[in-house]
Amino acid sequence: MxxxxxxxxxxxxxxxxxxxxxxxxxxxxxxxxxxxxxxxxxxxxxxxxxxxxQGIGTNLIFVRPGFVQEAGVRSALGSAPTLTLADAEALADSVMAPSVAFVAPQVSSRYQVTVSGQNTNTQIVGVTPEFQLVLNYQMAQGEFIDPSHVQGRSMVAVLGSKVAETLFIDSDPIGQVIRINQRSFRVIGVLAGKGGGAMGISDDVVMVPITTAQARLQAQRTAQGQQIQTINVQAVDAKEINSAKEQIADILRERHRITGSDDFTLTSQEDIIxxxxxxxxxxxxxxxxxxxxxxxxxxxxxxxxxxxxxxxxxxxxxxxxxxxxxxxxxxxxxxxxxxxxxxxxxxxxxxxxxxxxxxxxxxxxxxxxxxxxxxxxxxxxxxxxxxxxxxxxxxxxxxxxxxxxxxxxxxxx
Amino acid sequence: MIEIENMVKIYRMGQVEVQALRGITCRVEKGEMVSIMGPSGSGKTTLMNIIGCLDKPTSGSYKLGGIEVSKLNDDQLAEIRSKKIGFVFQSFNLLPRTTAIDNVELPMVYGDGKNRRKRAMEALEKVGLSDRARHRPSELSGGEQQRVAIARALVNNPSIILADEPTGNLDSRTSEEIMSVLKELNQRDGITVVIVTHERDIAEHTRRIINIRDGKVSGDILLKPRSS
Structure with missing residues (x-):
């Protein structure tokens, strides 16, 4: 049949x-x-x-402080050499780290932000100008933080789109003064909305120069300099991510004089995805x-x-x-x-x-x-x-x- | 054509053994037209099923066209049914939702499948039903249904047609028609025809009557050909 x-x-x-x-x-x-x-x-x-x-940026590696363990005793955060602004500068060295394109360190903590009559609790992120490039932010209005702001610890702030909406309902935020943790900052720009909220990248944020954040808003210090929570590194291209990771690890191990386990962790965007x-x-x-x-x-x-x-x-x-x-x-x-x-x-x-x-x-x-x-x-x-x-x-x-x-x-x- | 020697068939029904055939010996030559007669329970249907390769004897030998078939497996028996045997049943056994011509084609689906439609039509012509080819069994009279069944039985050019009470469900006039169709197939095409019946006048259409009683052959009579 x-x-x-x-x-x-x-x-x-x-x-x-x-x-x-x-x-x-x-x-x-x-x-x-x-x-x-x-x-x-x-x-x-x-x-x-x-x-x-992937919308956060491209070819990113996130460097974060880890813990140091000596003879089985885990040291408290801050007592061991952790990441500093000097570490970030060292990673930007094009001879030692040829696979690294940009380095954008950041510090962040939550504070109350107030402006006449309105207030909100939000993430305050201390950044350098590279941050905009590496994490792919667009400006809706005004300008981003520039090198002179970082140099001079300027009291300037860039608002995330959501914060701008909350604080300035129907007025133009540029040039206005906001108060963060009792200190006055002048608004120089507003970021375009990115949507979502993965990896701490959200529109509910206020950005200030990293030096300002360390000097005026935070008190944590380490022996080598002031502590940093994350160093965002962009590799020159996707193929170089692994060599960039190796170069970063080598530089940090040498700077931190590490012989045993690392006091930092490297995570690439691919790892997270x-x-x-x-x-x-x-x-x-x-x-x-x-x-x-x-x-x-x-x-x-x-x-x-x-x-x-x-x-x-x-x-x-x-x-x-x-x-x-x-x-x-x-x-x-x-x-x-x-x-x-x-x-x-x-x-x-x-x-x-x-x-x-x-x-x-x-x-x-x-x-x-x-x-x-x-x-x-x-x-x-x-x-x-x-x-x-x-x-x-x-x-x-x-x-x-x-x-x-x-x-x-x-x-x- | 058919050589049966000392054939015994025992059915097991739970604890009870029923001896349906108790040592049958008979021969049917090629081209013969034979009736098997006997009262109900005599074992004639059992004999018919074994001759038709639907069942296997418990012991004894059965040669069909020189081949010993009593020891073959189910698929080999199916092959023989497909090539050598055509069945005609008392209750016609046509597929109900299927047209006459599709019913006639059925054996070719499992056998030689070439030129199915044409050969099915030729078979229907032989039984005089070519004009009813597209009708379903429910639209045909009993006589017509039985003729479709005969067409189905002969479509694979079998050497034997086995008819089990072929006129049992028909009136006497239609019975005569069916018997004359079978006789024609026997005389014109030389097909061996074996008919099981308990009606004397149906049996008398054939040349030879084998009587079965209590699972044994009780008589084997040759009849004179009728003058008609």
């Missing part, structure tokens, strides 16, 4: 019980569309997070597996209907065997019927799931759009799983049909 004849027979048998076939297929449709839409949400979230982290997409990947698989349960239920529905169908068509099976059908012919016929059910459910479910994921991506949830993506592997997965379900749940009824004794089958009423 060839495949075309088997398919024709299968379609004829399924068409004979349209309602029953449709309900059976519905079980698979629901399962597949749930898997497809949930996985597309997970996949979309992965893409969105990656894009957001990798870790986050792994987490979201697991989350996606869990979602998919939950949706997979409904697919399993759909599969059991197929098995159930196929068993009913085999019993109903016992006489037909007897006739087919009497005119020369072998076991394999009957087996193939019923497996093809089951697979036809599951595959058509898979196809329709895929379309429905794709449609659902399109709708989800257009409806804001908690004020945020959740991007979704139906990728080729999800499509293949949906078809693969529905084929396997058809085969798996079709084999038992089909083998029952194939094993029927022709004489008894012909006598069956």
């Amino acid at each position: 060839n495949i075309a004849a088997s398919l024709r027979t299968a379609f004829r048998a399924l068409a004979a019980n349209k309602m029953r076939s449709a309900l059976t297929v519905l079980g698979i449709i629901i399962g597949v569309s749930a898997v497809v839409s949930l996985m597309s949400i997970g996949r979309g979230a992965q893409g969105a997070v990656t894009a957001q982290i 990798g870790a986050l997409s792994q987490v979201i990947g697991i989350f996606t698989i869990v979602l998919g597996a939950i949706a997979g349960i409904s697919l399993l239920v759909g599969g059991i529905g197929i098995m159930n209907i196929m068993l009913v169908s085999v019993t109903e068509r016992t006489r037909e099976i007897g006739i087919r065997k009497a005119v020369g059908a072998k076991r394999r012919d009957i087996l193939t016929q019923f497996i093809i019927e089951a697979t036809t059910l599951s595959l058509s459910g898979g196809g329709i479910g895929l379309l429905l799931g794709w449609g659902l994921s399109r709708i989800i991506s257009r409806v804001p949830i908690n004020g945020q759009m959740l991007p979704t993506a139906v990728s080729l592997d999800i499509v293949l997965l949906a078809f693969g799983v529905s084929t396997v379900i058809g085969l798996f749940f079709g084999i038992y009824p089909a083998s029952r049909a194939a094993r029927l004794n022709p004489i008894e089958a012909l006598r069956y009423e």
Whole structure:
């Protein structure tokens, strides 16, 4: 019996019980569309997070202070040599660190910011002019901090878009004076909104010259200079990230006279993206597996209907065997019927799931759009799983049909 | 053509053993038209099923066209059914939602699949039903359905047609028609025809009557050809 004849027979048998076939297929449709839409949400979230982290800047390495451990005793933060402004300057050395393009150290802490009648609690970040370049900030108004501001510890501030909105509801912030921790700063610029909030990069921020922040707002000092929380380093290009990491580590080890474990940590943007997409990947698989349960239920529905169908068509099976059908012919016929059910459910479910994921991506949830993506592997997965379900749940009824004794089958009423 | 020697068939129904055939020996030559007669429970249907390769004897030998078939497995038996045997049943056994011509094509789906439509049409012409090819069994009379079944039985050019009470569900006039179709196939195409029946006048259409009683051959009568 060839495949075309088997398919024709299968379609004829399924068409004979349209309602029953449709309900059976519905079980698979629901399962597949749930898997497809949930996985597309997970996949979309992965893409969105990656894009957001890449939006911070390009080819970034984040240098942060670590802990020093001597004879099993972990020193308190600040007692060990940690990162300083001098370290940041050393990293910018183009001879020692040829793979490093820009270095942008930062310090940050939260303070109350006030301006006549309005106030807000926000992150105050001390930065250098390179910060704008490295972390890819655009100006909405005015100017960013320039080298002379850093040199002169100027009392100037650049507002994040959100802070500007909060403090200056309907007036122009440029040239206005704000008070941070009881000290007056003149606003010289407003940043364009970046959206999101990954890696401490948000629009709820006020930037001041790093020297000003250290001298006027903070009191933490170390032996070599004043302590820094993060040094943002941009590598010259993506291929140089690893060599940049090595150069940074070498310079810092030498400067900190480290022989044992490092007192700093290096994290590249890729490391962060990798870790986050792994987490979201697991989350996606869990979602998919939950949706997979409904697919399993759909599969059991197929098995159930196929068993009913085999019993109903016992006489037909007897006739087919009497005119020369072998076991394999009957087996193939019923497996093809089951697979036809599951595959058509898979196809329709895929379309429905794709449609659902399109709708989800257009409806804001908690004020945020959740991007979704139906990728080729999800499509293949949906078809693969529905084929396997058809085969798996079709084999038992089909083998029952194939094993029927022709004489008894012909006598069956 | 058919050589049966000392054939025994025992059915097991739970604890009870039923001896359906108790040592049957008979031969049917190629081109013969034979009736097997006997009261119900005599074992004639069992014999028919074994001759038709739907069942296997418990012991004894059965040669079909010189081949010992009593020891073959299910798939090999299916192969023989497909190539050598055509069945006609009392209750027609056509596929209900399928047209006459599709029913006739069915054996070719599992056997030689070339020129299916053309050969199915030729078979329907032989039984005089070519004008009803597109009708479903429910739209045909009993006689017509049985003729479709005969067309299905002969479409693979079998050497034997086995008919189990072929006229059991038909009135006497239609029964005559069906018997004349079978006789024609026997005389014109030389197909061996074996008919199981309990009706004397149906059996008398054939040349030879084998009587079965209690699982044994109780008589083997050659009839004179009818003048008609």
